[in-house]
Amino acid sequence: MTTQPSDQLETFPNPNPNRDYTIIMDIPEFTCLCPKTGQPDFATLKIEYTPDKLCIELKSLKLYMWTFRDRGAFHEAVTNEILDHLVNAIDPRWIKLTMKFNVRGGIYTDVVIEHKQ
Amino acid sequence: MTTQPSDQLETFPNPNPNRDYTIIMDIPEFTCLCPKTGQPDFATLKIEYTPDKLCIELKSLKLYMWTFRDRGAFHEAVTNEILDHLVNAIDPRWIKLTMKFNVRGGIYTDVVIEHKQ
Amino acid sequence: MTTQPSDQLETFPNPNPNRDYTIIMDIPEFTCLCPKTGQPDFATLKIEYTPDKLCIELKSLKLYMWTFRDRGAFHEAVTNEILDHLVNAIDPRWIKLTMKFNVRGGIYTDVVIEHKQ
Amino acid sequence: MTTQPSDQLETFPNPNPNRDYTIIMDIPEFTCLCPKTGQPDFATLKIEYTPDKLCIELKSLKLYMWTFRDRGAFHEAVTNEILDHLVNAIDPRWIKLTMKFNVRGGIYTDVVIEHKQ
Amino acid sequence: MTTQPSDQLETFPNPNPNRDYTIIMDIPEFTCLCPKTGQPDFATLKIEYTPDKLCIELKSLKLYMWTFRDRGAFHEAVTNEILDHLVNAIDPRWIKLTMKFNVRGGIYTDVVIEHKQ
Amino acid sequence: MTTQPSDQLETFPNPNPNRDYTIIMDIPEFTCLCPKTGQPDFATLKIEYTPDKLCIELKSLKLYMWTFRDRGAFHEAVTNEILDHLVNAIDPRWIKLTMKFNVRGGIYTDVVIEHKQ
Amino acid sequence: MTTQPSDQLETFPNPNPNRDYTIIMDIPEFTCLCPKTGQPDFATLKIEYTPDKLCIELKSLKLYMWTFRDRGAFHEAVTNEILDHLVNAIDPRWIKLTMKFNVRGGIYTDVVIEHKQ
Amino acid sequence: MTTQPSDQLETFPNPNPNRDYTIIMDIPEFTCLCPKTGQPDFATLKIEYTPDKLCIELKSLKLYMWTFRDRGAFHEAVTNEILDHLVNAIDPRWIKLTMKFNVRGGIYTDVVIEHKQ
Amino acid sequence: MTTQPSDQLETFPNPNPNRDYTIIMDIPEFTCLCPKTGQPDFATLKIEYTPDKLCIELKSLKLYMWTFRDRGAFHEAVTNEILDHLVNAIDPRWIKLTMKFNVRGGIYTDVVIEHKQ
Amino acid sequence: MTTQPSDQLETFPNPNPNRDYTIIMDIPEFTCLCPKTGQPDFATLKIEYTPDKLCIELKSLKLYMWTFRDRGAFHEAVTNEILDHLVNAIDPRWIKLTMKFNVRGGIYTDVVIEHKQ
Secondary structure, rough: OOOOHHHHOEEOOOOOOOOOEEEEEEEEEEEEEEEOOOEEEEEEEEEEOOOOEEEEEHHHHHHHOOOOOEEOOHHHHHHHHHHHHHHHOOOOOOOEEEEEEEEEOOOEEEEEEEOOO | OOOHHHHHHOOEEEEOOOEEEEEEEEEEEEEEEEEOOOOOOOOOEEEEEEEEOOEEHHHHHHHHHHHOOOOOHHHHHHHHHHHHHHHHOOOEEEEEEEEEEEEEEEEEEEEEEEOOO | OOOHHHHHEEEEEOOOOOOOEEEEEEEEEEEEEOOOOEEEEEEEEEEEOOOOEEEEHHHHHHHHHHHOOOOOOOOOHHHHHHHHHHHHHHHOOOEEEEEEEEEEEOOEEEEEEEEOO | OOHHHHHHHEEEEEOOOOOOEEEEEEEEEEEEEEOOOOOOEEEEEEEEEEOOOEEEHHHHHHHHHHHHOEEEEOHHHHHHHHHHHHHHHHHHOOOEEEEEEEEEEEEEEEEEEEEEE | OOHHHHOOOOOEEEOOOOEEEEEEEEEEEEEEOOOOOOOOEEEEEEEEEEEEEEEEEEHHHHHHHHHOOOOOOOOHHHHHHHHHHHHHOOOOOOOEEEEOOOOOOOEEEEEEEEEOO | OOOOOOHHHEEEEEEOOOOOOOOOOOEEEEEEEOOOOOEEEEEEEEEEEOHHHHHHOOOHHHHHHHOOOEEEHHHHHHHHHHHHHHHHHOOOOEEEEEEEEEOOOOEEEEEEEEOOO | OOHHHHHOOOOOEEEOOOOOOEEEOOOOOOOEEEOOOOEEEEEEEEEEOOOOOOOOEEHHHHHHHHHOOEOOOHHHHHHHHHHHHHHHHOOOEEEEHHHHHHHOOOOOOOEEEEOOO | OOOOHHHOOOOOOOOOOOOOOOEEEEEEEEEEOOOOOEEEEEEEEEEEEEEEEEEEEEHHHHHHHOOOOOEEEOOHHHHHHHHHHHHHHHHHOEEEEEEEEEEEEOEEEEEEEEOOO | OOOOHHHOOEEEOOOOOOOOEEEEEEEEEEEEEOOOOOOOOEEEEEEEOOOEEEEEHHHHHHHHOOOOOOOOOOOOHHHHHHHHHHHHHHHOEEEEEEEEEEEOOOOOEEEEEEEEE | OOHHHHHHEEEEOOOOOOOOEEEEEEEEEEEEEOOOHHHHHEEEEEEEEEEEOOOEEEHHHHHHHHHOOOOOHHHHHHHHHHHHHHHHHOOOEEEEEEEEEEOOOOEEEEEEEEEEE
């Protein structure tokens, strides 16, 4: 049985679920591989969310991001996949994910996804 | 039978058509020829869109942009033509195209077009 | 019979009159003469418009701008005159003209005119 | 009979009274005297207006500004007075006057007045 | 009988009470003493107001500010006190007072108060 | 019996509870320990609030911030805890707390909480 | 007998003539008249000097600058004249005078003079 | 017998007199009184020095600066006086003092003094 | 017989060969092809030179630059080649050529060559 | 036999070995692993060199950089190793290598090495 990347996303109870508040995480060191050519891709991520019952544990998020290091990933697909993993893990009241990929073939690509409970 | 530039725009299925999200592509290296004088023109493009069933494949977009290198193209016409090609290829929920042409005859020209499904 | 400056504004058919879109032209090199003193005046122009049936041809616009080089022109009058010439030539759905004149007598003057079909 | 400063404000017919448009004049070289101490005061002015039947003639505006060089003038009063002179001279559809006075006694003072027809 | 600081705030008649207009005063050189430790405190003030019948006289405002030089004053209290003095002196249609205190104990404090007639 | 950090938050009566006004405190020097690894964490805090009956005393706030120096504290929990302590101490009409933590494991985390009476 | 402008430059003994040190004075509010047209000119001055036996008194320098308000003065001549007055008044070990005149006829003029004992 | 301000400058032994190194202290909150008018003056100080046997103790330097709060002091004299006090207290290998005084009468004054052992 | 690109570089006599002076030309619109992949490359050029007997004619320089549009060219070789063409055409006293190529494969390359007579 | 990373550095003949000139390559997408913890490290490289007989081929340099993606590498060692590989491959007249590593444990590390033939 293969370990899925999303298995590495640990959570902890929201210390105050009675409040709506915002957690913002900037991750400038994301890298994966191009699924067509195997060449490295680089991106910066921004996660913004309002927790419901659970929060994302910081160290496991770091380890989760590392699991993409050796995986092939299309820009649009990987952004949707990461958002799905985050939603599955913590079911936030609101979440927004922004990925900015480095230039490839003279083209810069950003993907921005927003999700509500 | 001549190959049309739009034939080079490949697509792939939107990895998550259940969501509205935004893809932004910046292309700083566009060049074509002035249809009157044959002189080179240079522009930067920005494509912003919300995919429906299909997304634009990155490498084919790069190759598509290169097809203009040896073609004559008026500023206003080429912006409309590229938007039409993109709409024909992926029929997005929403798309906006911005082309900023370098100075010619002491005049800077931008053309901005927005389209909804 | 004298050739009028507006005779030099050539046009071409809007390549896509089914859409509302925006064309922006920045012209940093306008010069005319002060009608009182004969001294040179300098200005920058910005033309923003949504074409209807016609677009302004770039080279004729450049030549048109040159016709002011040896003419006397009051700031407010010349801005209105250029807007009238543009409206007469292409009857746009919407147009905005901004002229920023260099300092004269310690005073900087801008004139901004907007017109709708 | 004394010549009033406002007598120096010349006007000319609005070249296009059928349109609402905006004229903006920046005047960085205003100076008058403090009515209490006789000491020089310095300010920058910004005049923004939509002309009705008349426009302010640029050279007479410059001369008008010079008439304050040897006059005592409180900050709040002189801003109101200049606005009144402008309104009396051209009765604009809308006008806004901003005066920014240099520091005096460690205090910077701005006065901003807006007037509609 | 002690002279109160507010006795030093002189006024003059609003030169044009028929208009709503705005007067903005920036005062970068405010200093008072900490009432607990006797140590000097420094702040910058911004006064913004729409006068009704009266305006604040500039020189008396400067002298008024100097009266705090040797007084102990808590941040929140002194901002409220200055606003009260200004309101008592000129009863403005609207006034806003912003005080930005320099760092003390590693903490920067701003106090912002708005008042309407 | 252990002294709780919140015991160190002293207050003083709001000098003017009849008004709604805003107090803003920037604290660039917060440090605590990572509860997992014992490593130092650094953050900047911004407290913005409208006082009701009580204000936060500046020196006790400084001492309160120092109590975190040798405590383990998760990012989300410590932000909620500080907000709770502030609310318990002064029950403000409105308060907003922003904590910006330095990069850890290549990830920057901000937590923003707003609370109304 | 007419009072000369230089009569207004008061001095005081250099508090420490045993040292070479530098005094720098920035004067952004200089105005005089154009000797040809009578029109106002504006400039900013920078005085840098190493005092010998005497220093320039600040208030008299301000009054001295005001004496130019109603005098005609060519750019180059007035800079030389002010330098001469300063040298005559305090005979400094070294002095440098920089005058930056506002734009006139589309031309900005700076005049820079250095003098040694 | 009166306590002199310089009595408040405490020192401590240079922890490494075998090296030439530089200590830079910025003091943005200096205030004294104008000896002519009694009006407050404000300045920022920069002290740069290479210690020999002694260093300036920070808290006593702060208290020393406060002694000027109620003293009359000319710009040039007070800069020389502070330098003398510093030299007397620590006899540094090299020291440079820069005082930048706030605008008075439309004139900004800086005084810069350098001293070597 | 093929026309060589360097045949297009026209010259004109240096109007003042008795002086050493510098001419600087910035060319932001250079494009050629990668000799390995046929993909477009983009660069900006800066030419700085001190003419001897001849100067480079501007329009021919523009046409010369266009000859690279359809040629394959390695970064280092094309920079040396252009410098050689320029030296052959005008034999300048001194010349420096800087080419900054757009990112390819995640690598930005600049080539800088200096040549003296 | 294992393929060494340096085997991937291809070269081509310097197109003009008669000249001293400079090639500058910026590589913002370097990543390797920490040899102690296995965690990813990120850095930007700048290579500056004067070629002798050989130049570095761009695509092989990109592939060479990718070989570090799965290798453990200490900051100082990897910078020396890359320089050695470059020197072995092209024996340049002069070369300088600058590596700027992202923050780890709150510490940013740069390593700069220069080598001459």
